[in-house]
Amino acid sequence: MGEFGLIHHLTDKISLKNSSTIKGVGDDAAILDYGTKQQVVTTDLLVEGIHFNLMYVPLKHLGYKSVMVNLSDVFAMNATPKQVTVSLAISSKFSVEAIDELYEGIYLACEKYGVDLIGGDTTSSLTGLLISVTALGEIEPGKAVMRSGAQVNDLICVSGDLGGAYMGLQLLERENEVFKVNPKEQPQFDGYDYILERQLKPEARGDIVQALKTLGVTPTSMIDISDGLSSELMHICTQSKVGCLVYEEKIPLDYQTKRFADELSINPLVAALNGGEDYELLFTVPIADHDKIKNDPDITIIGHITEAGTGTQLVTGLGSTIELQAQGWNPLKEEQ
Amino acid sequence: MGEFGLIHHLTDKISLKNSSTIKGVGDDAAILDYGTKQQVVTTDLLVEGIHFNLMYVPLKHLGYKSVMVNLSDVFAMNATPKQVTVSLAISSKFSVEAIDELYEGIYLACEKYGVDLIGGDTTSSLTGLLISVTALGEIEPGKAVMRSGAQVNDLICVSGDLGGAYMGLQLLERENEVFKVNPKEQPQFDGYDYILERQLKPEARGDIVQALKTLGVTPTSMIDISDGLSSELMHICTQSKVGCLVYEEKIPLDYQTKRFADELSINPLVAALNGGEDYELLFTVPIADHDKIKNDPDITIIGHITEAGTGTQLVTGLGSTIELQAQGWNPLKEEQ
Structure with missing residues (x-):
């Protein structure tokens, strides 16, 4: 289950x-x-x-x-x-x-x-x-932001970039396998310091909460991205009783995430959607706040909230629309 | 350590x-x-x-x-x-x-x-x-009772009785050993329902906290007895910077605790002092409150607080005085 x-x-x-x-x-x-x-x-x-x-x-x-x-x-x-x-x-x-x-x-x-x-x-x-x-x-009383407050037409935003922690984990796992075969081999981490740090030393985004306050923006809903973007989008949509449309090309990916995904022949988008452990914030803001957030380099608008019943949809780079699955990082799953 | x-x-x-x-x-x-x-x-x-x-x-x-x-x-x-x-x-x-x-x-x-x-x-x-x-x-602010408030001459009190949970554990362990040898053997729990319940289904003593309020008594210090009376007495004495004198014959023991200790040739006092898991309350009250608590059947006065430097002393049934050791139930100890 x-x-x-x-x-x-x-x-x-x-x-x-x-x-x-x-x-x-x-x-x-x-x-x-x-x-x-x-x-x-x-x-x-x-x-x-x-x-x-x-x-x-x-x-x-x-x-x-x-x-x-x-x-x-x-x-x-x-x-x-x-x-x-x-x-x-x-x-x-x-x-x-x-x-x-x-x-x-x-x-x-x-x-x-x-x-x-x-x-x-x-x-x-x-x-x-x-x-x-x-x-x-x-x-302060009344200031908590829950998963349940997203409204139709709200903008969907994420902080930072996604998929890096998952790719960092893949790198560590790969080098660990190499080490098991040949303990004298030095691990090959060159050029991948960022994704390693994303996996080993994540930072909670208190700075984003502070930045939103400074910008005078109160999110209508918010969740941290611990299980992958798909899973968190579905939590917000289910609890807010809405749907969403997000755009593949808008999802922020770091260069190292893309490069190492390429090296492993993985689609980096899968890391962002289902990888988990990024500990970025996913939140929605009223469309009227667009101008307040659009210039913050740490915040990316990836889509918007739609009517209930339209599902959690991803518009791919090719223009087709697919329904997202919550394949979130689920430690119980392997055993069942 | x-x-x-x-x-x-x-x-x-x-x-x-x-x-x-x-x-x-x-x-x-x-x-x-x-x-x-x-x-x-x-x-x-x-x-x-x-x-x-x-x-x-x-x-x-x-x-x-x-x-x-x-x-x-x-x-x-x-x-x-x-x-x-x-x-x-x-x-x-x-x-x-x-x-x-x-x-x-x-x-x-x-x-x-x-x-x-x-x-x-x-x-x-x-x-x-x-x-x-x-x-x-x-x-309410200021009403918390800590381990550090015991004063010289305060009465030392415990709720309920002690050592039962430990004896219940010994009984369960014994019957488990029997079962391992002969799985068809029925466990022999007759007459020991109380100590079994002490081990398997302890109750936190919210009723005692309430009773003290009703009696108009505020303990000067309090701790729950999870690691055995010795260990908890030492916590109170250390943190209150006092000593104590408790009387062996005053320590409340249930009949079943004594009977099963007898059956195993254990001194039931050891179960009370070092057994742990009784989840009774150990607390001190000013001597002026003696009359308020003396008739509560669930509270027993077992000794009094003494000057710092006199140690945590137990007066045995024979009148000799011994220094208590904190042999509290310590799950890390076995491995070190």
Whole structure:
């Protein structure tokens, strides 16, 4: 049934009991009411062998990324991250020095984004490493941006470029295979520093949330791109009860993403649509805000929202229209 | 270095940056400021093979307990739990029906304690089951009770009785060994329903927090007993910079705890001091409140706080005094 199906199955009967719970399961983060302020709450699990491979992921980068993926969800609510808890299950193969390295990355991320580490739990694991992070953010009441607010004719925007994290992963996997065959061979990473960084050290786009505020633009809906553009577009369309039309040629791809995709004979668009882990923001804005955002080099308009029932459509470079599939990065899928 | 040593090593350099972070690492929960209200935040990881054995722990009970251990931390802050997030890493051996059973227990706990499930993350695991729960609670500003407030001459109190959960675990382990040798043998649980329930279905003591409010008693310090009485007493004494004197003969033990300890030729006091998982509350109250609490059948006065430097002392039944050791239940210890 896949991850999304399972979550729906497990949570669709929830009825919220507390007046302080404004929004529960179903967005990038839950929203809690604290009077003059609101809080957003989000949590993510990273599991060795599923989400990361310690053969080539440095522990410091892993610690950094484990915080970042959670901050990305906080920003996707239009909120400001303030605190995180970090829990670890660690197998006996880890030395204190290794755990220190992991925490260096965790603290670096906290430092850079002005976030306090306020708690966690540390236990042993019989097998691999597992990291569970919960992030808490603050927002003014009524200012949270959910997946459900997109309106017909809104412009669809993305920050940065897409597909790079997936291509970085392919590069790391390729070089790891080479290493397994010949451990003396040096990995060939030349010219691919950007896509490696996209995979190993993603940055949550708090700068985009800030830029939109400065531009006087409030997105009508927003989500972070963790599972690939297709999957996130479908979340926004389903929850906003609308359709969308996006243009292949508008989807921002970095030169290295395209070059390495070419090297592997992959269509880089597939990396953008289904690759995941880019941690960019996907959001919609009223068409009236077009002039405010059109000159921001970090924001690309890729399409617009259409009436419900028209589906989530991609206009290809050849002018044909295809229905997008949510083949999002789904760690449960391989096992079912 | 043990769990407590590792946590100290990893967190002792934290300096809190946000004004909303009142208390970070170091108590049962962190405390956040939200103006007219404060929030407490706590998180716990439960790992298969470390914290539970699916040979004899029913999934529904496990779900219930995974929420309960977190609510216990919220109550230990004198707060009211309101929300939880639940993340799961699940190996492919789990059917949807098995996950449903786990969630039945999670929802039962939420229902009983008036808590909303507001989020989580679900992923696959290459090996066993892992459950990460974060609980959020509310409290009026200034009303949180920390580990650090115990004063000389305060009375030391515990709720309920101790050592039962540990003896329940011993019983389950014994019967599991029998089962492994002879799967047709029926487990011998007669007369031990109470200690089994203490292990499999603990209840967080929100009723005690409520009772203290009704009695007009505010504890000066409080902690939940998850790692055994010794360990928790030492946390209170260390953080309050005091010593303590507790009396062996005052420590509340249930009849079944004593009987099964007797059957295994174990001193039941060891189960109470070092067994863990009782999820009772340990707290201190001013001596002036003695009359208010002395008749509550669920509260036992076991000793009093002494000057710093006198240590954490136990007066044995024979009148001798011994220094307590924190041999708390430490899942990291076995591996180091």
